[in-house]
Amino acid sequence: MSDESGRTLVLTVPDWPAVAAAVEHDIAPGRPVAVLHAGKVIAADAPARAAGITAGNNKRAVGYRCPEAHIAVWDEEADNRHFSAGVGALDNLVARFTLLSPGTLAIPLDSLRHGYADEADAVETLVSALVDDTGWEFFPGIADTVFAAVLAAGQARRVEPGQTVDFLSAQPITTLEYAGAEATALIEVFLQLGLRTLGDLARLATKDVNARFGAFGRHLHDLASGRAGAPLADHVRGEQLDVELDLDAPTTRSDTLGFLARQLGADLLAKVRRQALVCTQITIELDAAGGQSSSRTWRIEDMQENAIADRLRWQAEGWLAGVGRGSPPGQNPRTAQPDPQELDIVDEPAPDAEDFSDDGIIALRLIAAELTTPIGATRSLFDENTGQITHTLERLQGLFGPDAVLVPGIQGGWDPAETNLWTPWQQAAVPERSPAAPWPGALHAPRPTTVEHSAVDVLAADGSPVEARPSGLGAAPATIRFPTGQTETITDYSGSWPIESGWWDPNRAVYRTRLQVVTDAGRALLLSKEHGQWYLTGRYR
Amino acid sequence: MDVMSAAPVIEQLSRETGISTAAALFDKIPPHPVDPVLSPLFRRGGLPRGELVTVTGELSLSCGLATIAAATREQKWCAGIGLGEPSVSSIADLGVDLDHFVNLATPGEDWLRVASILIESFDIILVDPGFAPSASERARLLAKIRERRMSLISLRPLSGSTEQIEITDTRWSGAEHGHGRLQSCLVRARSQTGTHRFLLPGPSGTPASVPAGTLEVVADGGASIAPTTDLGTDPATDTDDDPRWSTITQLRQVISHVG
Incomplete structure (x- = not known):
């Protein structure tokens, strides 16, 4: 890549997390705002900095220096959301731009060369359009590489062509x-x-x-050393494209739903096409008359109305059928292990079986969840037979329902039952717990190969149940009795180790003791004790 | 066996299996690669294609997953049927590429139907069959496997298999009666190539070969509990039940003598 084509304009909003927090919480301009992450200030706006708040202060230090400051907790999602909404004005002014991070965007200068007389003119036009639109303060920076331009934007300066290496050094x-x-x-x-x-x-x-x-x-x-890296991926317009249909009378009939979905899908795809875009993922939302709703995101390779109608039908059938199952009585829903089939259903309150099946579905909504340019959706020539695989798996989904074909993923958690993230084929995975967060006490390899959840009895040599205390087991475990009544002798057992988490919030509190045992059948099992009951949670098979 | 006695064997082979030349016997499609620790278990050093393999005994699921790991890393697609809810972290620990693994949560009585659909496009299927197929169903399944040149691994004994791996003994270590945690498991597996010892899972979750020091300790312990130690050391004993394979084995010996 030549120097000329790497030249980039970067626009950045100083202290973006603080600005985003002010927008999010609707704080009057001029009031100091400090944003905390992990107990430390990561951003503060100009009035707060004037009061002496700097990055790295803790909450108490902020309170001493500036009692009237608003303290917000960092919200990455809000950061992204407000920024991509705010820069919408750019869509009409420049052909290509990239959001580098919340608060910072990059525009390749060669895309501006034909529209503006010189760099200064371009910057002035763009910045004034953005400031008029959002009211935020933008710092521009121009240099020969993206990295140098980001640094230049922090100082609001323009680096002359060819001077970038000197600037960087x-x-x-x-x-x-x-x-x-x-x-x-x-x-x-x-x-x-x-x-x-x-x-x-x-x-x-x-x-x-x-x-x-x-x-x-x-x-x-x-x-x-100012060498240009790979070119940046362009930002795709993030318009919210959706269609909605309210039914006159609630229905549970899947053929009716399929028919309506086909029309609705055709409307949505026409809408997407008018924007010269292609839709690769679609979110289907169903509302029941009783107020419950089901929302799932599907990835469809050949997006067309029949495919959308199939997915909607599967989702509705699975949802209506799943209502009857409910959770087994007598099981505390808080301690229940998450069922893989329920993980991907977002915002679904446990509906009441009786009144729900009478009412049925009253409204359908289709949302284009992922939009891309037509060229971006083209499949690579080098993907080995994914088309055939997709065809086979879709056929199985048609026969056995979408939840029968599951692809693996990993989320955060302590035990395999929690880290498992099985998602139906071509649905977007929705992790509940972050794998990046620390999980102290998480199980190390070797881990059990299958996940189980059944109550078992662990007995000491004298036949009494084994107690688990923070200091260790009450007695050496000698036998394990399975729910079927079958017993096995324990020949070896590991140390027990407790997990205690979420004690500050009674809804999230977890106290659990875990134990690995080997039985006389040569079998290794993972057990855990919670609420006074031993459970078999994993099997080494 | 001398060269002359090969003639009736060759005749029998071409009549029974359609193998007419030595080249057809040896230039078959190469097997799927497997972990170096597991490759001695297989006659040709890898997971044979177009054939049915059974992996049975305690830890058979781990052994099956470890077998498919190297192939999934070479972009081969693998599906699991009837495995219950496998734990994703252990699948990843065993070295399987998660982007090429699909688990089918279908009813046990449908496994044959699901398998016959998956055979069309998948390279490897790992199945815990919900029921034993009838003779005609089995013949159709084997014909389909042969035609698509894919590998089917069954976690239960299934007749018609060409290689049988049976885990005969497992020995977990590391728990130390309340003072440690499970670290690794020493398994003894019997296959057509003899008896093998290795760690599955090893300390890092993947299969590992037995460190030199532990061998003798195990030999002591193994002798005391297991009368099966001396079984399977001779490759010919296990294949006797399948006349076709024993003739092929004989023929191979003949050909290697000639060569």
């Missing part, structure tokens, strides 16, 4: 935090080696950096 090495959280450890090492500016790093030979710090180190070296 004067910047402190800590600016490499741009490359992500994993860069932090490497920056520490660079500082210990006496590399204080990007120029110090850039002066090292590429092959030495590669040999010592690997691919990631070389990436940082490329950034520091």
Whole structure:
């Protein structure tokens, strides 16, 4: 890529999390706002900074310095949502742009060259349009690479063509935090080696950096020496395209629903086509007369109204059929292990079986969940026979229902029952718990191969149930009795280890003791004790 | 066996299985690759294609998943039928590429129907059959497997299989009677190639070979409990029930003598 085509304009809103929090909580302008994440301030707006609040302060320090400041908890989702909504004005002004992170966007300058006389003119037009539209303050920065332009935007300056390397070499090495959280450890090492500016790093030979710090180190070296990386993916207009249909009378008949869905799907696809876009994922929402609703997101490779109608029919049938099942009586819903088939149903309150089946579905809504340009939706030539696989699996979904074909995924949790995330084929996975969060006490490999959930009795040698205390087991476990009445002798057992979490919130409190046992049949099992009852939670098969 | 006695064997082979030349016997499609620890279990060092393999005994599911792992990493699609709810973290631990694994939560009595649909496009199917198929159903299934050149692994004994892996003994270590946690399991598996010992799962979750030090400890313990130790050391004993395979084995010996 030549220098010319890498030249980028970056527009950034300073202290974006604080601005987003002010928008989210509707705070009057001029009132100090500080945003906390993990107990530390990560962003503060200008009035708050004037009062002496800086990044890294804790909540109490904010209270001392500026008692009237509004303290908001960082909400990544709100950050993204407000930013992509706010920059809608750009859609009409520039052909291509990329949202780098909430609060920062990049525009390749060659896309502006034909519309504006020079760089200054372009920046003035764009910034004034954005400021008029949103009322936020934008800092522009122009340089030959995206990374340099982001740094330049932080100082609101324009780097002349060809001067980028000089500009970068004067910047402190800590600016490499741009490359992500994993860069932090490497920056520490660079500082210990006496590399204080990007120029110090850039002066090292590429092959030495590669040999010592690997691919990631070389990436940082490329950034520091002003070499352009891969081109950015363009931002796709995030319009909310949806269609809605209210039925005159509630229905549970799947043929009626399928017929209506076909028309509705055709309407939605026509709407999407008018925007010169292609829809690759669709969210289907069903409302029941009793007020319950079911929402699922489906990925469909050949998006057409018949495919949409099939998915809607499956979803409605599965939902109506699932209502009768309910949760088994006598089981505390809070401690119940999440059933994989229920994980993907969002916002579904446990409906009451009787009045629900009489009423049926009263409204349908289709939302285009993922839009892309027509070229982006084309399948790669190198994907090996995915078309045939898709065909086979869709046929099985048609025969046995969508929930019969499941693809694996991993979410956060302590036990395999919680980390399991089985999602029906071509539906978007909805993790309930973040895998990135720390899960102290999580089970290490080797982990059980199958997940079970049945109450068992664990007995000591004298036949009394084994107690689990924070200090350990009350007695050595000697036998295990399965619900079928069958018993096996325990030949070996692991130490028991407790998990205690969420004690601050009675709805999320978890106290559980886990134990691995080996029986005389050579079988290894994972047991856990919760609410005074032992459960078989996993089997090493 | 001398060269002359090969003639009737060859005649029998071409009549029974349609194999007319030595090349047809040896230049079959290469098997799917498997983990180096597991490859000695298989006659040809990998999961044979176009054939039915059974993996039985305690830890058969782990062994089956470990067998498919290397193939899924080479973009081969694999489906599981009748496995209950497998734990995703252990599937990943065993080395399976999650992007190429699908689990079918279909009723047990439909397994044959589901399998016959999946055979069309999947490379490997791992099945815990809900019922034993009748002779004609089995013949149709085997013909389909052969035609599509895909591999079917059954976690229960199923006649018509060409290779049988049976895990005869499992020995978990690490629990230490309340002072540790499960670390690894030493298994003894019997297959057409003899008896093998390895760790499944090993300390990191994947299969591992037995460290030199533990071998003798195990040999002591193994002798005391298991009368099955001496079974399966001779490759010919297990194949006797399948005349076709024993003739092929004989023929191979002949050909290797000639070569």
